[in-house]
Amino acid sequence: MNMEKVNSMDFGEFVDVFGNVIERCPLIAAAVWSQRPFFDLEDLEKHFFAFIDALPQSGQEGILRCHPDLAGREQQRGTLTAESQREQSGAGLTSLSAEERQQLEKLNAQYRARFGFPFVLAARLSDRAAVPRELERRLHCQPAQELRTALGEVKKIGHLRLVDLLGADSSRLKLR
Template structure:
């Protein structure tokens, strides 16, 4: 899809197409739509990320709470978004053995208890074995640092999803 097609979309179509660029946050796409026209993929991406950066901390934490736990309950129940399902599957998180699932579940619970939102990681950019190590490492980060790190991961995910939709190069990560 080219940027001219994006700029010509009506509100409903834009939200349908871009509503999950930021996991389960179609209101962000709705707000970004009003910023048309976009000059290119980078410009569109900038509007999504500027919206996130402009939110108060509570709003940013709310965005993080829209994300599922990696290899968590939503994966087991089959209720992940299509994008999250592809991303977690691509990282090998859909084929964990019982011990690996239990370990991730424990780490996810500890992380959520410490920070108040789920652990967010751009799974497509991670190897299966690295996920629990990174989760364990980030458990020890100061909360303000972890909020910034988690939002950075949201942006990586958003960048990849936009590149998927517009045929851009995600290698700029």
Template sequence: MNMEIATVNALPYEDFVNIFGNVVEKCPIITAAVWSRRPFVSLGAFEAAISEFIDALPESGKEGILRCHPDLAGRDLQSGTLTQESREEQTGAGMDALDSSEASRMARLNNEYKERFGFPFVICARMNDKATILRQLSERLGNERPVERARGIEEVKKICRLRLQGLVLIDALNKL
């Protein structure tokens, strides 16, 4: 579905939240909150409203957003309980095609990461492949918690941008 920004602006609240409620994984409250900021002049303005809302949250709220994300190549992927968006993103990055050593390394690193930071590792799967994801997961384990929280939120914003682009036409006159 690729709708014009004017169509987005005209959507009733329930439809708006139903359509855009998962642009930030399992956080329809964010979409609900930015609905009142319409009309958006462009897709970029819509995206900026979401980013500003996230940036204004306390650190605990940002961690809450990160906790809504599933483990990469985790049990939700294996059991088919991922959101449609996450399933497509993880499959596209090859998370469903890990060999046994990659799968066990991913599971071990995911667990270490969650123990260290208290939230799952988040990376924009559509912008990475499985080798890069494994390397980033391993490297980012060395970060301090505030650094990693900020990095995770930046990845959430990349995911959000790509999901929005899949739903809203980019206005040729207002690309930014």
């Protein structure tokens, strides 16, 4: 898909295609559509990220709260979004042992209790062994710093989803 195609979309089509770039927040894609035309993937992404950055803290936490736990209840119930399912599966999080799953469940609960939002991580840049290590490490961070870290992960996830959607046109772009 090239940018000409993207720029020609009406808002319904745009939200259908880009509505889950930020997990379960089609509102953000629907707002970003106002900023068209977009020059390239980097420009499109800039508008997604600017919207996130401009939200009050409650809204930024809200974005995080729309994410599922890694290897959590939603994965077990099969109610993940297609994108989340692929990402968690690719990281090996859908084939954990009972023991690994229990460990993650415990850590996820501790994290939610401490910060008031779920642990968010770009699973495609991690794997089943690294996830619990990173969760334990971030569990000890300060809340304000952890909010920034978690939003950084939201942006990495969004970047990778945009690259998937826009394909080879954007392969030159680096992760930021």
